[in-house]
Amino acid sequence: MKKIALNLGILAAAFSNAQSIKTNIDLVNVKDDKVAVTMEFPKMKSGDVKFHFPKTVPGTYSVDDYGRFIEGIKFLDNKGKELAFTKVNDNTYSLKNAQALSKITYLVNDSFDEENETEKHKAVFSPSGTDIEAGKIFMINTHGFVGYIDNMQDFPYQLVIQKPTDFYGTTALVDQDKSEATDTFTLANYAKLTDSPLMYSKPDYISFNAGGMDLVLGVYSPTGKYKAADFKENLEKMVVAQKKFLGDMNTNKKYAIMLYLAGTEGPQIKGFGALEHHESTSVVLHEMMPKEAIDESIVDVVSHEFFHTVNPLKTHSEEIHYFNYADPKMSQHLWMYEGGTEYFANLFQIQEGLITKDQFLQRISDKIKNSKSYNDTMPFTEMSKNILLDQYKDQYRNVYEKGTLLTMCLDIELRKLSNGEMGYRDMIRKLSQRFGENKPFKDDKLIDELVTITGFPQVKDFYNKYISGSQPTPYAEYLNMVGVEINKQDTPPIFWMIKDPNQTGYNEKNNTFVFDENSALSPFAKSIGFKITDEVLALDGKTINIQNVQEFINYSKTIKDGQNVTVTVLRKNGDKTDKIDLKGKAVLDKITIETLQFKANPTAAEQKLQSQWLTGKK
Numbered sequence: 001m002k003k004i005a006l007n008l009g010i011l012a013a014a015f016s017n018a019q020s021i022k023t024n025i026d027l028v029n030v031k032d033d034k035v036a037v038t039m040e041f042p043k044m045k046s047g048d049v050k051f052h053f054p055k056t057v058p059g060t061y062s063v064d065d066y067g068r069f070i071e072g073i074k075f076l077d078n079k080g081k082e083l084a085f086t087k088v089n090d091n092t093y094s095l096k097n098a099q100a101l102s103k104i105t106y107l108v109n110d111s112f113d114e115e116n117e118t119e120k121h122k123a124v125f126s127p128s129g130t131d132i133e134a135g136k137i138f139m140i141n142t143h144g145f146v147g148y149i150d151n152m153q154d155f156p157y158q159l160v161i162q163k164p165t166d167f168y169g170t171t172a173l174v175d176q177d178k179s180e181a182t183d184t185f186t187l188a189n190y191a192k193l194t195d196s197p198l199m200y201s202k203p204d205y206i207s208f209n210a211g212g213m214d215l216v217l218g219v220y221s222p223t224g225k226y227k228a229a230d231f232k233e234n235l236e237k238m239v240v241a242q243k244k245f246l247g248d249m250n251t252n253k254k255y256a257i258m259l260y261l262a263g264t265e266g267p268q269i270k271g272f273g274a275l276e277h278h279e280s281t282s283v284v285l286h287e288m289m290p291k292e293a294i295d296e297s298i299v300d301v302v303s304h305e306f307f308h309t310v311n312p313l314k315t316h317s318e319e320i321h322y323f324n325y326a327d328p329k330m331s332q333h334l335w336m337y338e339g340g341t342e343y344f345a346n347l348f349q350i351q352e353g354l355i356t357k358d359q360f361l362q363r364i365s366d367k368i369k370n371s372k373s374y375n376d377t378m379p380f381t382e383m384s385k386n387i388l389l390d391q392y393k394d395q396y397r398n399v400y401e402k403g404t405l406l407t408m409c410l411d412i413e414l415r416k417l418s419n420g421e422m423g424y425r426d427m428i429r430k431l432s433q434r435f436g437e438n439k440p441f442k443d444d445k446l447i448d449e450l451v452t453i454t455g456f457p458q459v460k461d462f463y464n465k466y467i468s469g470s471q472p473t474p475y476a477e478y479l480n481m482v483g484v485e486i487n488k489q490d491t492p493p494i495f496w497m498i499k500d501p502n503q504t505g506y507n508e509k510n511n512t513f514v515f516d517e518n519s520a521l522s523p524f525a526k527s528i529g530f531k532i533t534d535e536v537l538a539l540d541g542k543t544i545n546i547q548n549v550q551e552f553i554n555y556s557k558t559i560k561d562g563q564n565v566t567v568t569v570l571r572k573n574g575d576k577t578d579k580i581d582l583k584g585k586a587v588l589d590k591i592t593i594e595t596l597q598f599k600a601n602p603t604a605a606e607q608k609l610q611s612q613w614l615t616g617k618k
Contacts, residue, residue: 020156020186023146023193027163027200028181030134034071034107037145041101046151049098051075053091053147054325057128057194059276059308061334061387061396064111064124066144067091073106092326108132108145112267123270126284131260131267135164137220138200139260141275141282142193148325153190160184161198168203170218171196172256172279191323197275197282199258204228210236211243214254222263225287226294231259234295235302241352242306245344245616249310249429256280257302261287261294264508274301276308288508299354304345311428312337314437321440331443334384335467339403340428343411346404347425351616357598360614361484364408365596368475369500371401373520380406381468397518402473409478410462412613416481417456420612427454482610483602487595493588495559497525497536497567500591511544512537512570528567528584537579538568561588 022040029036053067067090075083075093077100086094095101111129131139146157161169165180173196177184187193205218206228217235219228235257243250262269262284274283283305285297312320312331319331331337350360374395380403386392411424430453435441441449447463466473476486494501497513499520507514512535521532537543544552559565563586571578602610612618 020158021152022158022160024160024162025140025145027138027161027167029162030132033113033132033134034109035132035138035145037106037108039104039146041103041149041152042155044098044101047097047099049095049101050088050150050326051093051095051104051147052150052326054143054194055091056328056388057143057325058312058320058323060125060128061330062122062125062393063388064128065090065121066111066124067147068121069109069111069114069130069144070106070147071109073104075101076103076105078102104147110139110267111144112139112269114270125271125273125275126260126262126269127271127273127275127282129270133266136201136222137260138167138198139258139282140198140200142196142198143325146190146193148190156189157187157193158184159187159193161200163200166202167200168205168218169198169200170205170216170256170258171198172216172254172277173198190325194325195277195279197258197277197280199260199282206232208232208236210239213239213243213252215239215257216255217257217259219259219261221261221287222266223287226261226291228259230291231295231298235298238299238303238354239306241354242303242348245348245352245425246307246310247429249432252279252309254279255306258282259298260284263287268509272297274305276305276313278309278313281305299349300345303348304341307341307344307348308337310344310432311341315428315432315435316440317443317446318440319443328388330385330387332381332385332468333443333446334387334399335380335403335406336446338399339380339405340407340424342400342404343407343424347411347616350614357614361596361598364405364479365594367401367404368596369594371398371405373518374398374402376402376472377470379468379470394518397516405475406467406473409466409473409475410459412478412481412609413458413462414454414456415609415612417458418454420609421618422454423613423616425616430454479596481606482613483599483606484596484610485599487597489593489595491591491593493561493590495524495556495565495586495588496522497530498522498532499589506544506546507535508546510535510537510570511546513544522587522589524565524584524587524589527587528565528582530567530569530582531571534569534571534580536567537570540566541568559586559588561586 019042024038026036053070055065056063075085075095077083083095083097083100088094110132111124112126112131114123128141130141130144131137161183163183169183173185175183176186187196199218201220204227205216207216217228217231219226269284272285274281281302283302285294317331319329346363349355378395383392383395387396407424414422414424414427434453447460451457451460465471498515499522503516503519505514514535515532517532519532539556542552542555565584565586567582569580569582571580
C-alpha cells in the first residue's frame with residue numbers, strides 16, 4: 001500500500017507541475033529598478049484569451065491599476081517567436097492566437113518610485129505597493145508582479161524567486177528547494193498567490209511561537225536603527241492577547257509580518273499602515289519613529305490586520321470569495337469587514353489589559369470626533385458597494401471611524417438585548433461557524449443571517465436605521481447605556497488651516513506642513529482659497545524648522561482676529577509645483593471639544609452592562 005500510494009503521489013505531483021503556471025521573478029539581474037518576470041504556461045486550449053494584472057486587490061478598496069507599472073511585455077510561442085497582441089487598457093492584453101502561447105515576459109517598475117499622482121491615479125498605498133531597490137530591499141506584494149489569464153486563475157502557480165545569496169525572504173510560504181540562489185513555492189491558485197507577499201533583504205528576522213502560533217517577523221531598517229529582536233517582547237505579548245481574545249475563531253498555525261521601516265532617503269512613502277493576508281501582513285512605518293511609537297503601531301495596526309484572519313478573510317460574501325481582479329464588484333459590508341475589525345483591534349486591548357479604561361474611552365472619543373469630517377447620513381452599505389467610484393472614495397476612511405462606532409453600538413445593543421449573554425464578538429463567532437473560508441454568504445442576505453444566529457429581530461432594526469439607512473447613530477444614547485456620558489467644552493478661538501490642528505502632518509522632503517484630504521478646512525483657510533492638498537511652507541515669511549517647530553507654533557498662536565496674514569504654500573499644478581502666497585485677514589475659529597467620561601454614579605444596570613462590555617464576561 002505504501003509503495004502504491006507513493007507512486008500515485010509522484011504521478012500526481014508530475015501532473016500538477018505539468019499543469020502549473022511557472023513564474024520566475026529575477027531579483028538578481030535588476031536594471032534601473034526594474035525586475036524581470038517570466039511566466040510559462042501549459043498548453044492553451046482557447047484561441048482567444050485575455051491576460052490581466054489586477055485593477056484592485058482585496059483589502060485595498062481603491063483602483064490602483066497595477067498593470068501601469070509593467071513595460072516591455074512580450075507574448076512568445078515555444079520557439080521564442082513573438083505573438084501579436086492588443087493592449088485593451090492599463091491592465092489587460094488580448095491575444096487571438098493563444099494556442100501557440102508558451103511564455104510571457106515583462107519588466108516590473110515599483111510603485112514606491114511613482115512620483116506624480118494624476119487625475120486618474122492616486123498613488124498606491126505603500127503597504128499594498130512594490131519596492132525595488134537592488135542590494136537593499138524588495139517588497140514583493142505579488143499582485144504587483146504577477147498576472148493571470150482568464151479561466152486559468154484556478155491553475156496552480158509555481159513561484160520561483162531568483163535572489164541574491166545573502167538575502168533572506170520573509171514570508172509565510174515554505175521554500176521547497178535547498179538552493180541559496182533560489183526560493184521555490186507552490187500556490188494552489190492565483191488567489192493564493194496574491195495572498196502571499198514576500199520581503200527580501202539582508203537577514204534581520206526572528207521567529208518564535210506565541211499562543212500556539214509560529215510567527216516570523218522580518219524587519220528592513222535602512223540605517224540599521226532597529227532590529228527585529230527589538231520588537232519581540234511587545235509583539236509576543238500582543239499575539240498572545242489576540243489569540244486569547246479570538247479563541248476558536250482563529251485557527252492560524254503560522255503568521256508572517258514584513259515590517260518595512262522607511263528612511264529619510266529613498267522613495268517617498270505613500271501612506272503608512274498595513275495590508276492583511278490569511279497568513280501574513282505587509283507593514284510600512286517610518287524609521288524616524290521612536291521605538292515606543294513603533295510598538296504602539298504594531299499593536300494597533302498589525303493587530304487590526306491579524307483580526308482580518310477572521311473577517312473577511314475567512315468569513316465573507318460572494319463578492320470577496322469570487323473576487324474579480326479585472327472588474328471587481330464590491331461588498332456592502334465594509335462596516336463589518338473594516339469597522340468591525342478596527343473595533344476588535346481596540347476592544348481586545350481593553351479586555352486583555354493592554355490599555356486602561358480611560359485610554360479606551362479616549363480612542364472612542366477620537367473616533368466620534370473624526371467621524372464628523374464625513375457624511376454622517378450616507379448609508380454605509382451604499383458607500384461600501386460603490387467605494388471604487390469617485391463620488392464615494394473620499395468617504396472610505398470613515399470605515400475606521402464610524403464603522404468602528406457602528407459595531408460598538410451594535411455590541412452594546414446585543415448585550416442589552418441578551419442581558420449580557422451575547423456581544424458583537426459572539427455574533428461574529430456564530431457567523432464564522434455558520435459560514436467559513438470556503439462557504440461565502442450572499443451579500444444582500446447578511447442581515448437575515450445575523451438575525452438568525454442572534455435570535456434578535458431588533459438587530460435588523462438597528463441595521464436598517466444606522467447601517468443601510470441614513471439616520472445618524474445616536475452615540476450618546478448607546479454610551480449612556482454603559483454608564484458613559486459626553487461632556488462639551490468650548491476652547492479659546494484659534495488660528496490654523498484646518499479645524500483640528502492635531503491632524504497636521506509634516507513633509508520632511510519639502511519642510512512643509514501637510515494635511516489629510518479628509519480634514520475639514522478652517523473658516524480662514526476657506527476665505528483665502530487654501531486647498532486641502534496645499535503644503536504650508538511659511539507663515540508671514542516664517543519658515544518651518546522641524547528641529548524647533550515650537551517657535552513656529554508659538555507664532556501662529558499670537559495671530560489676532562482680523563490681522564493681515566500671508567500663508568506661503570506649495571501647490572501641485574499638473575507635473576510641476578507652484579509656490580504661492582495666499583493673503584487675507586485672520587479668522588479665529590472656536591472649537592467645541594467633546595470628551596467621554598465614565599459616570600460618577602451609574603445605575604446598577606449601567607454598571608453591569610459596562611462591566612460586560614469592557615471585560616467580555618457574561
